[in-house]
Amino acid sequence: MIMNKDKSPAIREYRMAFNxxxxxxxxxxxxxxxxxQMAEFVYWYNHVRKxxxxxxxxxxxxxxxxx
Numbered sequence: 720m721i722m723n724k725d726k727s728p729a730i731r732e733y734r735m736a737f738n739x740x741x742x743x744x745x746x747x748x749x750x751x752x753x754x755x756q757m758a759e760f761v762y763w764y765n766h767v768r769k770x771x772x773x774x775x776x777x778x779x780x781x782x783x784x785x786x
């Protein structure tokens with residue numbers, strides 16, 4: 720079964736965050752820069768950026784589930 724990529728809220732949220740994070744960043748010049756940028760994005764996405772639907776970071780939501 721192929722899911723319509725526009726139907727998944729998680730995919731939409733990730734794409735919004737990706738576009739938001741990289742909108743003013745220069746394009747990586749090599750694989751090492753790409754890896755560094757992606758690691759920084761993943762940290763920002765999980766620990767800094769609040770999700771549009773919950774107003775919490777994924778880290779905050781995770782901590783709530785393990786209480």
